Amino acid sequence: TAPMIDLSRHQDGSSDTSAFARDVAEGLSTKYKTLPSRYFYDGTGSRLFQQIMDLPEYYLTRSELEVLTQNKKNMAGQFSQGGPFHLIDLGAGDALKTKLLLQELTAQQRNFDYVPVDISKDAMLELSDSLQQELPQLKVEAVVGEYFQALEWLQENKDGRKVVLFLGSNIGNFKAEESITFLQSIRSYLHAGDQLLMGVDLRKDPGVILKAYNDEAGITAAFNLNLLDRINRELGADFNVDQFCHHAIYNPLEGVMRSFLVSKQAQDVHISEAGLTVHFDAWEAIHTENSYKYSIPQVEELGRQCGFAVDTVFYDRQKGFADVLFSV
Ligand code: AVI
Numbered sequence: 001t002a003p004m005i006d007l008s009r010h011q012d013g014s015s016d017t018s019a020f021a022r023d024v025a026e027g028l029s030t031k032y033k034t035l036p037s038r039y040f041y042d043g044t045g046s047r048l049f050q051q052i053m054d055l056p057e058y059y060l061t062r063s064e065l066e067v068l069t070q071n072k073k074n075m076a077g078q079f080s081q082g083g084p085f086h087l088i089d090l091g092a093g094d095a096l097k098t099k100l101l102l103q104e105l106t107a108q109q110r111n112f113d114y115v116p117v118d119i120s121k122d123a124m125l126e127l128s129d130s131l132q133q134e135l136p137q138l139k140v141e142a143v144v145g146e147y148f149q150a151l152e153w154l155q156e157n158k159d160g161r162k163v164v165l166f167l168g169s170n171i172g173n174f175k176a177e178e179s180i181t182f183l184q185s186i187r188s189y190l191h192a193g194d195q196l197l198m199g200v201d202l203r204k205d206p207g208v209i210l211k212a213y214n215d216e217a218g219i220t221a222a223f224n225l226n227l228l229d230r231i232n233r234e235l236g237a238d239f240n241v242d243q244f245c246h247h248a249i250y251n252p253l254e255g256v257m258r259s260f261l262v263s264k265q266a267q268d269v270h271i272s273e274a275g276l277t278v279h280f281d282a283w284e285a286i287h288t289e290n291s292y293k294y295s296i297p298q299v300e301e302l303g304r305q306c307g308f309a310v311d312t313v314f315y316d317r318q319k320g321f322a323d324v325l326f327s328v
Contacts, residue, residue: 002128006121007145007153017273021235025274028286033278035227037173037259037289042230046120048223050094055219057211060169061097063321064199068097071314071323072104075197078312078325082193084111085161088154090147091170092116095127098165099134106135113139115158117150147182151189162190167199167323172292179292183306187328196308196326200294204320206250209293213248213257221246224259224288236272243267247285259289299324 020039027034041049053061068075079085087105089098095116105112114131118124124142131140143150154162164186171179186196213220224246228239248259263280270277294302299322300310308326315322 002132002140002142004124004128004142004144005153007143007149008119008121017234021271021274024231024235024271025276028271028276028278033284033286035261035286035288039230040223040227040289041119042226042234043120043122045223045226045230046093046123048219048226051219052215052223053096055212055215055217057215058220059208059212060201060321063201063316063318064097064168064323065100066316067199067314067321067323068100070316072100073108074312075101075314075323075325076104076108076110079105079163079195079197080108080110080112082161085163086154086158087112087114087163087165088150089114089116089165089167090150091166091168092118092127092142093120093123093168095131097167099131101165102131102135102138106138112163113141115141115143115150115154117143117145117147119144119146148185151186155189162194164190164194164196166196169199169201169291169321171198172201172294173290174292175290176292179302180305183302183308187307190328192328194328195311196328198299198324198326200299200322200324201291202320202322203252203255203293203295206252208320209250209257210248213250213259213291214246218246220248220259224248224261227288228261231271235274237269237274239269240267255293255295257289257291257293258287259291260285260287262286296322 023036052058116127121144124144128140128142174182225241228241231237232239243264244261247262250257262285266282267280268277303310303326311325311327313322313324
């Protein structure tokens with residue numbers, strides 16, 4: 001099988017339960033309760049997110065696939081203008097979308113290797129296997145870890161030009177200040193001639209956005225509620241998941257979809273690993289996710305603040321989603 005680098009475990013083999021416990025304790029001890037959305041993605045959560053991406057209401061995946069299908073020739077050409085490169089895919093997952101680019105780059109016989117990065121080791125094992133079947137000539141080195149662990153590793157282990165992919169509207173899950181810090185940090189690992197292709201979900205009919213996060217089949221609700229199950233499993237908590245419900249609303253002024261878990265009754269929850277008992281009033285909420293929708297001027301401004309210039313904006317036909325190519 002293809003080589004793989006696992007940065008996710010500590011040298012003593014332990015995982016990061018304590019960081020999870022700390023973040024949960026902190027988030028549930030404030031006046032307005034919150035939990036960080038990055039903890040959605042354990043094994044179950046990652047599988048549920050794959051199901052979300054197949055939902056009829058979740059237009060984002062199909063829109064971005066259309067952007068890539070229609071523009072892959074042009075993108076592949078622009079990536080390759082500066083010569084050989086490492087294609088770094090942050091949050092690669094099953095790489096369904098990236099595979100369109102990989103096929104195109106391979107067909108154009110471009111000189112590059114592929115470095116998918118993801119927090120899920122299972123996802124990286126599966127991806128390495130499937131690529132070996134589908135594109136046996138492609139050089140692949142998967143990295144398991146957090147984004148910045150991976151970028152640091154790359155800094156030390158891979159010379160040469162980098163093209164970074166950050167697809168799928170993942171930037172939307174950061175607040176304004178967080179997205180600036182995140183992109184500035186990516187920028188600090190890049191050099192003149194490097195590029196970044198970033199997916200952004202664009203502002204559109206609020207009704208369309210609302211449905212995407214309130215699907216009929218209830219998969220998004222299950223995805224949100226799985227966070228409580230995960231806390232039960234990993235931190236020895238006793239959340240009664242049936243006594244919480246999913247609630248998601250769109251604020252068109254700020255362009256943000258916000259997701260909550262709402263307590264259906266007054267209740268106390270014990271979280272043993274966090275050494276904490278949390279009280280919920282009836283109908284008290286936990287804020288679990290932000291999904292920001294951008295306008296193109298906002299994206300340009302964000303890039304400018306972080307040392308990136310927009311080269312090209314690639315759209316789907318409806319202009320509901322964009323993959324924005326930045327250069328350093
Ligand atoms: C991963 N991220 C871009 C998704 C989004 O649309 O914010 C996560 C998601 N949450 C609910 N549905 C999908």
